[in-house]
Amino acid sequence: MLVRDHIEPFPEPIPFTKQGVEVPGTKKPGQTGAWGLVTRNTPNVLTTITEIFDSxxxxxxxxxxxxxxxxxxxxxxxxxxxxxxxxxxxxxxxxxxxxxxxxxxxxxxxxxxxxxxxxxxxxxxxxxxxxxxxxxxxxxxxxxxxxxxxxxxxxxxxxxxxxxxxxxxxxxxxxxxxxxxxxxxxxxxxxxxxxxxxxxxxxxxxxxxxxxxxxxxxxxxxxxxxxxxxxxxxTPDQLVSICYTSGTTSNPKGVMLTHGMLAMAVQSNLYGLDLPDDGSTFSYLPLAHIYERVTELCTIATGARIGYFSGDPLRLIEDCQILKPSLFPSVPRVLNRVYQAAMLAGDVPGFKGNLFRKAIQVKLANLRSTGENTHLFWDKLVFRKIRAVLGGNLKLLTSGSAPIHDDVLDFFKIALSCDVLEGMASLSLYGMTENCGCCTKAWPLDPSASGTVGGPQATNEIKLVDVPAMNYTSEDKPRPRGELCCRGENIMVSYYKDEKNTREAIDDEGWLHSGDVAEIDEFGRIRIIDRVKNIMKLPQGEYVALEKIENTYSSSAAVAQLYVHGDSLQPYLLGVVIPDPVQLAAIASRVIGDKVAPENVKALGEACKHPGVIKEFVGLLDKEAKKGGLKGFETLKRIHLTLDPFSVEDGTLTPTFKIKRKDAYNKFKAEIDALFSLGEPGASSKL
Known part of the structure; x- marks a missing residue:
């Protein structure tokens, strides 16, 4: 057994009901109190990248x-x-x-x-x-x-x-x-x-x-x-990196990160991290992004291995099966594909399909009641092949960069029998470049954690600040709500040569304003529920958070990419939808009456223009809207269906695959304007 420095296990039994506690005396008008925190003066903590490598x-x-x-x-x-x-x-x-x-x-x-x-x-x-x-x-x-x-x-x-x-x-x-x-x-x-x-x-x-x-x-x-x-x-205060944000709405900003900031983020993620002696991390997410950067620094601090992908995204699964990693940092786009493939292969008619559904039913019930994600019989009979897809040795799977549906997370927990953590940027499960990807962290085997990003990280103070324009306040019942802010020694001091954006991001007390709206549950866990940024006001007075709506609709297996567009002069929202080819082929075959193969690009392109296919697609999106609790004015009234994806190459995606709204609109301006020119749909019309 290797002796690894700086790793602190969770206490036994894990106190799931106390993942965050408000510090008495820290509450102020218009905001919650604060939680936190570990500092560089805490004994045995890492303070520089030199120390991380030496460890x-x-x-x-x-x-x-x-x-x-x-x-x-x-x-x-x-x-x-x-x-x-x-x-x-x-x-x-x-x-x-x-x-x-x-x-x-x-x-x-x-x-x-x-x-x-x-x-x-x-x-x-x-x-x-x-x-x-x-x-x-x-x-x-x-x-x-x-x-x-x-x-x-x-x-x-x-x-x-x-x-x-x-x-x-x-x-x-x-x-x-x-x-x-x-x-x-x-x-x-x-x-x-x-x-x-x-x-x-x-x-x-x-x-x-x-x-x-x-x-x-x-x-x-x-x-x-x-x-x-x-x-x-x-030294901890020594500048070590200028890390550029992905720039979804403007030019990328250079975040100035010191040794101490990155080291504290790593130290915080080491609490509860458990990798086997011969464990390895699979590296394919861009190292230019803070998510992968901190993940690999955590691996380095523990003396484990890092196996790099071959460079071809089409060989990711093959690379995994050869490496057999213990830690797989991933993103929803990849995990959704694996999930959809597993569901299509297993959820079939007859005896085989009945076994698959029974296995999921039993394991989900156990997971949600006890947090237990293993089962001697079903793991061997049903889920062994799914585990083998990602190498068969996973201990920890993380999903970052964008939200992922609770059902997908829970499926991976039971199918892979490993810890599965969700978040926005790193092992910390919620973070951003400006805080070294470190803000909150979900706890292992928490039976009700899906949909949350866990409690505060050890190195952070967090609080919620009222957002009056969106009717979110720290006094909301049953849970306080507001913009999530964090403070700690992992927080950037400034953007490089950018005083204006620095002042907008960091307030006078050193709090980083994330732009995300969150709520805090009774266990002290954070749930991201909305965005302060990318909010627009419809002419009738309602505010809509475009990213939140996109995330809700993107939970559909039929959606590969989706862009929601609103105009302050138009009373309804439109969407540009790039469908999943397999799902589109099935819908087209059913609606048109002729068999359409997922590989038949020409036929799929024609299907995107077919009114019946579009109507069927809108019906699927309506189901996601209802499931996600979208209000009527937040739903898509018309969509443009296309096989022309958003991409980094055409400038509509950032290098981390987030939509650049202005460029996405410009790409489909003619189609969007044409949909608006049709006038406001009737109460029963969705086309």
């Missing part, structure tokens, strides 16, 4: 640390059916080489020039991403993590944070070199992939022609190996 190194030593599947063929593309691992010792030496090279090049002026010694990382998740980031953090530099899907918009983040060197994959190098005239401060590009002799010649000559030094990581590490120096001791 893992003490446990891991010569054990495997970072793994990947080697590419064994480019044409056709084929990956090895196994993972290759670098040990903790090997990673330690490589981060020392990279950190020493960075220190040397900044010292002699080759990479200097900005306010901070910033270093960019622009690549998808891979072992080198983590090694470079550890080198940056433990050698006194500041990382700027750039979403792999960013494209030409990379110019904004490089210029804003004055990045002089970028570690990147080979496919991004031509983009950077072409953009050199727009990023004049860029001095070096370090390729995370090995160069062939010909590639090296072409790219280095191109680089010199625009005054950029291009080299691969081996060459860069060799520079450091000749001038090795010890890691630079860090």
């Amino acid at each position: 893992g190194m003490r446990v891991g030593k010569d054990e495997p640390f970072l793994g990947h599947r080697p590419l064994i063929s480019s044409n056709p593309v084929k990956y090895a059916p196994y993972y290759v691992w670098q040990t903790w010792g090997e990673v330690d030496y490589r981060r020392r080489c990279i950190g020493s090279a960075l220190s040397l090049l900044f010292k002699i002026g080759k990479l200097s020039g900005g306010e901070h010694e910033t270093v960019g990382i622009w690549a998808m998740n891979r072992p080198e991403w983590q090694i470079v980031d550890l080198a940056i953090a433990t050698y006194g530099k500041v990382d700027v993590s750039i979403y792999d899907t960013l494209g030409k918009d990379v110019v904004g983040e490089i210029n804003h944070s004055h990045v002089t060197s970028v570690f990147t994959s080979i496919d991004h190098i031509p983009t950077l070199l072409k953009l050199k005239s727009k990023v004049s401060m860029l001095k070096a590009i370090i390729c995370l992939d090995d160069f062939t002799p010909e590639t090296r010649r072409i790219l280095t000559e191109w680089g010199w022609s625009v005054d950029v030094h291009v080299m691969d990581l081996k060459e860069f590490e060799a520079i450091g190996a000749k001038a090795l120096k010890e890691p630079k001791p860090a």
Whole structure:
């Protein structure tokens, strides 16, 4: 049994009814009291990323640390059916080489020039991403993590944070070199992939022609190996990262994060975290996002392993089955697909379907009455194959970035027989970049936790502030409601070069205003119920929260993507719906009378225009609206059905797959305007 520092188990028995308690004397008019908190002065807490790595190194030593599947063929593309691992010792030496090279090049002026010694990382998740980031953090530099899907918009983040060197994959190098005239401060590009002799010649000559030094990581590490120096001791208040928000409504904001902020978020997540000795975390969510960043730092702190996906989203399941991870941080978009596939395969007529439904019924009853999610008979007979889809060894599944339906969460709890936690940004289960993804956390085996994001994290104070415009107050019965605010040593101090947005986000007492409306239940758990942001007022005076409505409708298995549009001059809401192909094919076959296959794109496209199919789809959405408790003015009166999805590539999604409202409207402006031109639907009309 490995001895892991800094991990504190939950008490036995777990006191589910006391997950949050209001601190006496902290209540003020227009807000609840506060809960909290652990500080960096608490004994045995982590305070820097250097300490996080050292903690893992003490446990891991010569054990495997970072793994990947080697590419064994480019044409056709084929990956090895196994993972290759670098040990903790090997990673330690490589981060020392990279950190020493960075220190040397900044010292002699080759990479200097900005306010901070910033270093960019622009690549998808891979072992080198983590090694470079550890080198940056433990050698006194500041990382700027750039979403792999960013494209030409990379110019904004490089210029804003004055990045002089970028570690990147080979496919991004031509983009950077072409953009050199727009990023004049860029001095070096370090390729995370090995160069062939010909590639090296072409790219280095191109680089010199625009005054950029291009080299691969081996060459860069060799520079450091000749001038090795010890890691630079860090302090909790030392800046370590400028982490950009995803920018759903405006340009991304650079959140300034210190060693202490990230370390406190990690420390808070270690309370109750239980990974087996040979446990591994599956890494596929973008490391540029705080969700994955904190998850991997937690894994590092415990001395466990991180296995990276092959880089192809279509191989996620295959990667999982080979890695057999213990911790799977995921997002609703992926989990909903697995859920729908499992339900379609199991919920069939006859004896097999009856067994599947009985197994779900029995296990759900046990889960909701006792919190127990295992069953000797049904786990072996029914759920073994579902567990095998994600490797068969899961201990913890987390869902972040966006809400997910309670039924889906409960299904995974009983099907996978592991702890399943929901949230908005990280292991903490509710958080945002501005608080290092750390605010609240659900407790394991809580029988009634689904739909909540748990109680306050150990490192936070939280409170609710009245939102009069939406009729939410701290005096509401039976539960107080209001905008969720948090405070603690994991909270950012400011956005980089952005005083205006900083003042809007952080008040004079240091409280971060999340923009989410929450309620606190009788157990001290938080339930996110609405959004303060993205609220609009209809001409008849009602306020509508567009994101809340989208989340409600998106619970339908028939919906792949959905955008709700409102106009302050129009008394009703419209929706753009991208349907799930399997569900659309079934609806079209039923309505039209001819068999439509999910692979028949042409037939599905025609079905999207069929009035009967649209009417059937609206009926499904109406059921979700009723189930979600939407008021009449919050429901969609007309929809545009299309197979043209929102995407990062067309600028309608952020790199974390959140809809950019202005761009989404512009994409479908003609269709939306045409629907509005039809006039207000009658009381019985939905088309």
